[in-house]
Amino acid sequence: MSGKTILVTGGAGFLGSHLCDRLIEAGNRVICIDSLVTGSKSNVTQLMGRRSFEFIEHDIIEPLAFGGEIDQIYNLACPASPIKYELDPLHTFKTSVYGAMNMLEMAREKNAKILQASTSEVYGDPSVSPQPERYFGNVNTVGPRSCYDEGKRAAETLFHDFHERFGVETRIARIFNTYGPRMSPDDGRVVSNFIVQALTGQDLTVYGDGEQTRSFCYVDDLVDGLCRLMASGPETYMPVNMGNPGEFTVGELARLVLDKTGASPRIVYRDLPQDDPHRRKPDITSARTRLGWEPRVPLSEGLDRTIAYFAALLTRAEETAER
Ligand code: NAD
Ligand code: UDP
Numbered sequence: 001m002s003g004k005t006i007l008v009t010g011g012a013g014f015l016g017s018h019l020c021d022r023l024i025e026a027g028n029r030v031i032c033i034d035s036l037v038t039g040s041k042s043n044v045t046q047l048m049g050r051r052s053f054e055f056i057e058h059d060i061i062e063p064l065a066f067g068g069e070i071d072q073i074y075n076l077a078c079p080a081s082p083i084k085y086e087l088d089p090l091h092t093f094k095t096s097v098y099g100a101m102n103m104l105e106m107a108r109e110k111n112a113k114i115l116q117a118s119t120s121e122v123y124g125d126p127s128v129s130p131q132p133e134r135y136f137g138n139v140n141t142v143g144p145r146s147c148y149d150e151g152k153r154a155a156e157t158l159f160h161d162f163h164e165r166f167g168v169e170t171r172i173a174r175i176f177n178t179y180g181p182r183m184s185p186d187d188g189r190v191v192s193n194f195i196v197q198a199l200t201g202q203d204l205t206v207y208g209d210g211e212q213t214r215s216f217c218y219v220d221d222l223v224d225g226l227c228r229l230m231a232s233g234p235e236t237y238m239p240v241n242m243g244n245p246g247e248f249t250v251g252e253l254a255r256l257v258l259d260k261t262g263a264s265p266r267i268v269y270r271d272l273p274q275d276d277p278h279r280r281k282p283d284i285t286s287a288r289t290r291l292g293w294e295p296r297v298p299l300s301e302g303l304d305r306t307i308a309y310f311a312a313l314l315t316r317a318e319e320t321a322e323r
Pocket of ligand 2: 207250
């Protein structure tokens with residue numbers, strides 16, 4: 001995987017910026033496309049000014065005119081946090097559907113391989129656990145999360161059909177909850193919320209009774225999985241789950257964060273948002289056998305690294321405010 005020209009949409013976001021780092025380190029040229037709706041240029045400042053890195057501010061719901069050759073496209077552009085993607089549901093849906101269409105047309109024109117960042121949300125509130133790729137899901141088409149879930153499902157269909165109809169080399173990663181440094185502190189997802197709350201002396205907000213489960217994957221593991229999937233052969237064109245099979249209740253996560261930060265705040269309970277999935281745990285047999293991939297970083301270690309990141313970020317913010 002060296003010396004390629006690779007386009008990363010959503011490259012200034014949490015996952016995308018780590019992916020850009022990894023691809024540049026491996027000797028590739030990276031073109032990062034981002035509208036900055038939830039991402040930030042600060043996530044890629046370490047790459048700005050490098051000859052092998054280019055940033056283009058662009059919304060992928062519009063076609064992108066790009067003159068040069070492209071070998072690979074990672075399509076990651078889309079807000080991923082419920083509070084963010086529910087802010088403008090029509091735009092979220094367009095990002096997944098028009099965005100996928102635009103990027104697939106580009107892949108077809110440039111003869112590029114293209115990977116879609118899909119999601120465990122295609123399973124909705126699953127009635128089987130763990131979730132294998134063959135499970136069709138249990139998704140509400142008309143709820144607050146539908147713009148995201150159904151947009152991602154439609155994008156998978158487009159990827160499948162471009163592969164079948166036009167022979168485009170497509171890959172689909174169904175990503176389960178992933179966390180780590182560079183999540184935005186006001187992102188609203190559970191890991192960043194709990195850590196920021198604990199470090200700033202606020203009570204930890206558990207939605208519902210905290211018995212719902214999630215499986216948390218550390219960002220470095222996930223990026224490794226995406227690169228392996230992109231490098232894999234045509235036999236992996238069907239969706240592949242990517243996540244850490246360790247399953248934790250939200251209540252357990254809250255207690256772990258309090259423990260690790262030594263924080264005194266309490267846990268407070270808030271209403272469970274509508275259609276919040278009760279369980280989520282990936283069956284990663286396919287990724288293990290086809291890609292030789294499995295996560296290596298346990299939750300405890302990943303949380304230590306993420307807490308250290310947020311602690312440094314908050315200290316810097318305090319110092320700037322004092323100046
Ligand atoms: P993020 O919000 O940090 O990053 C998304 C990036 O896409 C941001 O930089 C944003 O500005 C950009 N973007 C959004 N809409 C755009 C548009 N229309 N045009 C151009 N840029 C746009 O989220 P993330 O956690 O890094 O997620 C990245 C991708 O991975 C998303 O597609 C998300 O659905 C998928 N995913 C993430 C997780 C997770 O737990 N992090 C889980 C499942 C799937
Ligand atoms: N959650 C919570 N407190 C928060 C944020 C989220 O209890 O401050 C819960 C949320 O209701 C869900 C789980 O944590 O059950 C994971 O939420 P997140 O938004 O991180 O991701 P989701 O898997 O819902 O997309």
